[in-house]
Amino acid sequence: MRSRGRPRAGSTDNRSLVLAAARELFSELGFDRTTMRAVAARAGVDPALIHHYYGNKDGLLAATLTPPAAAAQLLTGAFDDPDNAGEELVRRVIDVWETHLEVREQMAAMLRTGLSHEHAAALLRDTHRTFVLAAVGDVVADDRREFRAALIGCHLAGLLLARYLLKVPGLTAATPAELVATVGPVIQHYLTGAIPERSKLAESDSNGHRSR
Amino acid sequence: MRSRGRPRAGSTDNRSLVLAAARELFSELGFDRTTMRAVAARAGVDPALIHHYYGNKDGLLAATLTPPAAAAQLLTGAFDDPDNAGEELVRRVIDVWETHLEVREQMAAMLRTGLSHEHAAALLRDTHRTFVLAAVGDVVADDRREFRAALIGCHLAGLLLARYLLKVPGLTAATPAELVATVGPVIQHYLTGAIPERSKLAESDSNGHRSR
Numbered sequence: 001m002r003s004r005g006r007p008r009a010g011s012t013d014n015r016s017l018v019l020a021a022a023r024e025l026f027s028e029l030g031f032d033r034t035t036m037r038a039v040a041a042r043a044g045v046d047p048a049l050i051h052h053y054y055g056n057k058d059g060l061l062a063a064t065l066t067p068p069a070a071a072a073q074l075l076t077g078a079f080d081d082p083d084n085a086g087e088e089l090v091r092r093v094i095d096v097w098e099t100h101l102e103v104r105e106q107m108a109a110m111l112r113t114g115l116s117h118e119h120a121a122a123l124l125r126d127t128h129r130t131f132v133l134a135a136v137g138d139v140v141a142d143d144r145r146e147f148r149a150a151l152i153g154c155h156l157a158g159l160l161l162a163r164y165l166l167k168v169p170g171l172t173a174a175t176p177a178e179l180v181a182t183v184g185p186v187i188q189h190y191l192t193g194a195i196p197e198r199s200k201l202a203e204s205d206s207n208g209h210r211s212r
Numbered sequence: 213m214r215s216r217g218r219p220r221a222g223s224t225d226n227r228s229l230v231l232a233a234a235r236e237l238f239s240e241l242g243f244d245r246t247t248m249r250a251v252a253a254r255a256g257v258d259p260a261l262i263h264h265y266y267g268n269k270d271g272l273l274a275a276t277l278t279p280p281a282a283a284a285q286l287l288t289g290a291f292d293d294p295d296n297a298g299e300e301l302v303r304r305v306i307d308v309w310e311t312h313l314e315v316r317e318q319m320a321a322m323l324r325t326g327l328s329h330e331h332a333a334a335l336l337r338d339t340h341r342t343f344v345l346a347a348v349g350d351v352v353a354d355d356r357r358e359f360r361a362a363l364i365g366c367h368l369a370g371l372l373l374a375r376y377l378l379k380v381p382g383l384t385a386a387t388p389a390e391l392v393a394t395v396g397p398v399i400q401h402y403l404t405g406a407i408p409e410r411s412k413l414a415e416s417d418s419n420g421h422r423s424r
Contacts, residue, residue, distance in 0.1 A: 027328065030240060112327045114378055115320050116239065121378050128380055150374060150382025151394065158370020162362060166326055166333050168340055170362025181408040182363065186398050196393035 017043040018050055023064045023109040031061060031117040058119065065110055065123040067131070071096060071103050075135040079191075082139045086188025087180050093156055094176045097164050104164050111161070128153050136191065144195045151190040159183060229255040230262055235276045235321040243273060243329040270331065277322055277335040279343070283308060283315050287347040291403075294351045298400025299392050305368055306388045309376050316376050323373070340365050348403065356407045363402040371395060 021043035025034040036057060040047035054060040074092050079085040096103055113120040128149075136149040159179070163171040174182075233255035237246040248269060252259035266272040286304050291297040308315055325332040340361075348361040371391070375383040386394075 028242060108327050112324055115324045115327075124378055125380055133382070146382035147386055147390075147394075148382075150380045151371075153380065154370035154374035154383065155367050156370075157374065158366035158368075159363075161373075162366035162369065166336055168337055168362045168365065170345070170358035170360075171366065174359055175410060175413070177413040178359075178408060178410055181413055182359075186401070189398070196390060198387060198390055201387070201389040201393055 014043075014045055014049060015053060018045060018053065018060075019064055022060050023106065023113075026061065026064060026117075026120075027109045027112045031057070031113065031120060036060070061113075061120060062123055065113070065120060065127060067106075067127060071100075071106075075131055079135055079139045082192060084188075085139060085191055086186070087184030089152070089187055090156070090180045090184045091176070093160065094179055097160055098176065104160075107160065108165050111165075139191060147195060148190050152187055155183070155187065155190070226255075226257055226261060227265060230257060230265065230272075231276055234272050235318065235325075238273065238276060238329075238332075239321045239324045243269070243325065243332060248272070273325075273332060274335055277325070277332060277339060279315075279318070279339060283312075283318075287343055291347055291351045294404060296400075297351060297403055298398070299396030301364070301399055302368070302392045302396045303388070305372065306391055309372055310388065316372075319372065320377050323377075351403060359407060360402050364399050367395070367399065367402070 018039060022034070022039045025039055025042060029038075034057070036050050037047050039060065040050055043050075050060065054063055074096055075089075078089050078092055081088070110120070110124060114124040115121070132153045133146060133149040136145050136152065140148060159171065162168040163174075163179075171179075230251060234246070234251045237251055237254060241250075246269070248262050249259050251272065252262055255262075262272060266275055286308055287301075290301050290304055293300070322332070322336060326336040327333070344365045345358060345361040348357050348364065352360060371383065374380040375386075375391075383391075
């Protein structure tokens with residue numbers, strides 16, 4: 001996966017070695033127990049280089065949680081045809097996850113870190129806002145777009161987690177086309193469909209709680 | 213959260229102390245680096261007791277991944293009225309997660325372990341099959357019920373993960389009634405709605421791949 005030999009010249013190589021090492025160690029040991037020195041040792045670079053690139057451990061964590069380029073470009077143009085954006089989005093997400101193994105590995109590492117460290121969870125939230133919410137905001141102008149973006153994000157994240165990381169058979173057996181045709185309309189609904197208004201739910205909410 | 217004092221008499225107390233300690237250590241160190249001795253030390257019990265209860269480390273892992281009683285009873289009767297099962301299911305899931313903090317903590321620990329250890333992922337898949345698939349099978353008799361159950365499971369898991377563990381603002385701002393009214397119909401659709409047939413998607417699948 002990762003070369004343990006001496007890094008070649010060129011900062012891009014060194015940066016990817018450092019980020020790969022940091023992701024592994026944050027996942028394995030958690031943020032608090034990971035030292036910059038240990039990351040440098042695993043990456044095979046001088047610790048001073050990591051400080052030079054990322055400042056401190058918080059900066060390094062932020063860098064490890066930045067989505068890979070393939071994932072970051074995922075949303076570009078996906079919503080150009082708003083009426084077909086749901087299926088297009090599912091198609092692109094599945095395509096990236098089918099073909100980019102490193103995206104899966106990074107999502108697993110991001111989730112593991114985000115589940116154990118509040119600072120990492122905050123960065124995951126920021127990433128979600130920057131990508132999904134920004135893209136949804138280009139399509140939908142109503143005041144529910146943050147809710148819409150979060151519903152879309154959580155459904156797609158659950159799908160990817162279950163299919164590619166936990167390998168739930170009901171999802172691994174489905175073809176990409178089936179997932180696009182089945183989940184796409186739901187994503188489309190969350191994007192542009194009617195979302196129940198909170199004011200009209202007040203009564204049923206209290207009824208719901210009373211009946212429990 | 214967890215008493216570090218001497219456990220009281222009674223195997224239920226000892227078992228919960230052992231399971232809580234094991235969940236923490238599996239999450240913190242991963243399965244491979246966690247020893248039975250370390251679990252015993254953190255739980256404040258004799259290592260022989262853990263061997264007596266759970267046999268070996270695999271048995272202990274399986275026990276930590278068993279859903280809490282509150283979660284296991286979640287589905288009982290949820291599908292009694294098949295036409296309203298989607299909303300009822302979301303209502304119950306939210307209710308348990310709002311009121312049982314230990315369920316959240318255990319899900320976080322299960323996911324962290326499942327994301328880093330194949331054996332834990334396999335146990336999560338089994339749990340999903342035992343609970344969600346069995347319940348869906350009581351309502352739907354068609355040959356898509358495994359796909360339906362997986363879609364329901366992954367959407368709900370993504371929702372809980374995003375709202376309670378990562379605390380995505382678009383979801384934490386929603387009321388339980390809003391989530392029930394918005395996500396419930398989608399779960400209902402996955403449960404009893406029309407799922408596209410694979411045979412009719414063959415062409416669009418290859419088109420989709422060709423056009424990429």
